[in-house]
Amino acid sequence: MTKNQLTITRPDDWHLHLRDGEALTSVAPFTARQFGRAIIMPNLNPPVTTVIQAVEYLDEILAAVDGYDFEPLMTLYLTDNTSPDEIIAARKSCFIKGLKLYPAGATTNSDAGVTDIRLCDAALDEMQKAGLPLLIHGEVTTPEVDVFDREKVFIDKILEPLTHRFPDLKIVFEHITTKEAADFVIQSGKNIAATITPQHLLLNRNALFQGGLQPHNYCLPVLKRDIHQQALLKVIRSGNNKFFLGTDSAPHSKHKKESACGCAGIFSAHAAIEIYTSIFEQQDALDKLEAFASFNGPDFYGLPRNSTSITLHKTNWQIPDDYPLGNDKLVPFLAGTTLNWELADADKTPL
Numbered sequence: 001m002t003k004n005q006l007t008i009t010r011p012d013d014w015h016l017h018l019r020d021g022e023a024l025t026s027v028a029p030f031t032a033r034q035f036g037r038a039i040i041m042p043n044l045n046p047p048v049t050t051v052i053q054a055v056e057y058l059d060e061i062l063a064a065v066d067g068y069d070f071e072p073l074m075t076l077y078l079t080d081n082t083s084p085d086e087i088i089a090a091r092k093s094c095f096i097k098g099l100k101l102y103p104a105g106a107t108t109n110s111d112a113g114v115t116d117i118r119l120c121d122a123a124l125d126e127m128q129k130a131g132l133p134l135l136i137h138g139e140v141t142t143p144e145v146d147v148f149d150r151e152k153v154f155i156d157k158i159l160e161p162l163t164h165r166f167p168d169l170k171i172v173f174e175h176i177t178t179k180e181a182a183d184f185v186i187q188s189g190k191n192i193a194a195t196i197t198p199q200h201l202l203l204n205r206n207a208l209f210q211g212g213l214q215p216h217n218y219c220l221p222v223l224k225r226d227i228h229q230q231a232l233l234k235v236i237r238s239g240n241n242k243f244f245l246g247t248d249s250a251p252h253s254k255h256k257k258e259s260a261c262g263c264a265g266i267f268s269a270h271a272a273i274e275i276y277t278s279i280f281e282q283q284d285a286l287d288k289l290e291a292f293a294s295f296n297g298p299d300f301y302g303l304p305r306n307s308t309s310i311t312l313h314k315t316n317w318q319i320p321d322d323y324p325l326g327n328d329k330l331v332p333f334l335a336g337t338t339l340n341w342e343l344a345d346a347d348k349t350p351l
């Protein structure tokens, strides 16, 4: 290993949106060429709420990544009506690795989400027994709450009480964006961990308005103040093993992002590990990258670490302005900018 080359255990993406149909075929190879596994979000339309639907979705993903050594880790979408029997079926399936909690109305395709977490107590009890993690989109949806405070209020009103009712439930607090969320996870027991996206490490809310409205930097939870960005950077520099890589890469077509009511979601799968690598390098924390990207996630989920590796080279390359998305186009995160790390043998166009 030299300063210009880095070899690490193959990483996994613990939070990913792949969509279905043509969009899936367009985006899945980007993830499969760098990651060994990914936790697949179930917020399709209609959502993946049953084991039977998850099997169908798994088959569709496997067809889209044919030729790659890539394992999709499936999740179910928790609803007010998810039964304990469905949780038992999920546990027995062995390929379902968690249930996703979307507070109803919090984000893309969350209308069928949970209206009151107490309605899920029987399912959560079964998950706690089964050791099946709850993956949380941690924002309240109360319209009166300021959009920048929704994560903090969620911790106080929903998450903290939940951890008292289910002290052994495994929880992944997804895509954390605030100092409060980082502190909450650090102070919690071993059963509570968090994922961090590249955009929340690299940007703060100024990036939404720099030189005009920037729809391609809009995601949920929305970017926060600089002090929160700094808190997340401090977390990754610390090497705390409760935090791991989860891109939240979420493809939307260019015209749906650049519209009067633009969709939330940032597509980062085209260069995810390269972007994280340059962030860790900027933080003088390259020695912490491998644990964050390749060890902490599988250790938390109770899965083996990957046995293959990837190599990155210090080379400048320019991120394209767009990529195909079915018959449409998508604008990738950091479009048109130059990255200084490149995955070896990387073919930037999917097969």
Ligand code: DOR
Pocket (backbone or CB within 6 Å): 017, 043, 107, 108, 137, 218, 219, 220, 221, 250, 251, 264, 265, 266
């Ligand atoms: O920005 C986001 N996009 N946040 C989410 O929680 C969902 C995602 C999507 O599915 O597009």
Ligand code: ZN
Pocket (backbone or CB within 6 Å): 015, 016, 017, 041, 248, 250
């Ligand atoms: Zn997401």
